[in-house]
Amino acid sequence: MKTPESVLKKQATQEKLAAAAAAAAKAAEEKAAADAVKFVANSKKYDEEYEAAQQLAIDNRRKAKADGGFFVPAEPKLALVIRIRGIIGVSPKAKKVMQLFRLRQLHNATFVKLNEATIRMLRLIEPYVTYGYPTRATVQKLVYKRGFGKINKQRIPIANNDVISQGLADSTGIECAADLINEIYTVGPNFKKANNFLWPFKLSNPKGGFSSKTKLLHFMEGGEAGARGEEINKLVAKMI
Numbered sequence: 001m002k003t004p005e006s007v008l009k010k011q012a013t014q015e016k017l018a019a020a021a022a023a024a025a026k027a028a029e030e031k032a033a034a035d036a037v038k039f040v041a042n043s044k045k046y047d048e049e050y051e052a053a054q055q056l057a058i059d060n061r062r063k064a065k066a067d068g069g070f071f072v073p074a075e076p077k078l079a080l081v082i083r084i085r086g087i088i089g090v091s092p093k094a095k096k097v098m099q100l101f102r103l104r105q106l107h108n109a110t111f112v113k114l115n116e117a118t119i120r121m122l123r124l125i126e127p128y129v130t131y132g133y134p135t136r137a138t139v140q141k142l143v144y145k146r147g148f149g150k151i152n153k154q155r156i157p158i159a160n161n162d163v164i165s166q167g168l169a170d171s172t173g174i175e176c177a178a179d180l181i182n183e184i185y186t187v188g189p190n191f192k193k194a195n196n197f198l199w200p201f202k203l204s205n206p207k208g209g210f211s212s213k214t215k216l217l218h219f220m221e222g223g224e225a226g227a228r229g230e231e232i233n234k235l236v237a238k239m240i
Contacts, residue, residue, distance in 0.1 A: 039161060043178035050136055051130070075114070077187040080138070080232055081122065081131040081202065082109040082239070084210060084224055094125045098165040102200045103129065107239065113187050126218065127225050132232025139185045143177060145240050148199035155199050165198045206238035 016026050057073060083103040090098070100121070102110050112118050112131070122131055134142075147158035149167045161176040168174040172190035174183055179220035183194040210224050217223020219231070228235070 039176040046182045076133040077129045079112045080134040081129050083129050085128040097125050098123045107203045111195050132228045135233050136185045138233045138236050146201045203239035
């Protein structure tokens with residue numbers, strides 16, 4: 001008995017779809033393998049660049065000391081800001097600034113590019129936040145342990161590099177966690193897009209908590225609020 005033409009067409013269509021699916025799966029597998037090699041190479045390159053910069057700073061300090069002078073490091077370009085007080089008693093101006101910095105909830109943390117304008121804004125909200133200069137290791141910990149990306153206005157955990165690639169690759173070329181961390185830490189040309197992709201970090205109350213008495217005082221007065229320089233890294237370690 002001859003097989004109906006409609007059945008033959010259906011079988012042919014199914015075979016084409018199966019072949020296309022197999023080809024797509026193979027291409028995806030090959031791309032994933034190539035990307036893995038590329039991402040490892042990128043990570044190694046950034047590590048080498050960071051170590052070279054650290055060594056150069058050490059060499060410059062030693063040279064300055066040997067010459068009887070002082071080495072003045074470059075001004076920090078990146079700050080990490082953490083909200084440490086709630087909404088009670090917040091002035092309208094301070095509230096607006098914290099909204100601009102996306103610090104809408106207690107213990108939210110965001111990265112801020114430092115310039116004259118943002119430094120003035122940070123001083124305005126000093127009673128309600130603490131901030132300082134994060135190390136590369138701190139940026140890595142925040143992204144890996146508390147990192148969420150914004151995709152289609154949804155808060156998506158950064159469980160793998162696909163999330164970063166989906167959110168940033170087309171517009172910035174940032175494809176993996178190493179790219180993202182480097183862009184943030186070095187305040188690269190795509191810092192704004194990379195930072196906006198990152199959802200504000202939700203940190204925990206620090207181990208031991210903030211004292212209600214010291215929370216209102218400036219860090220330089222023995223309190224918690226305001227600028228704390230590189231000491232911000234110790235605080236983040238207690239809040240992750």
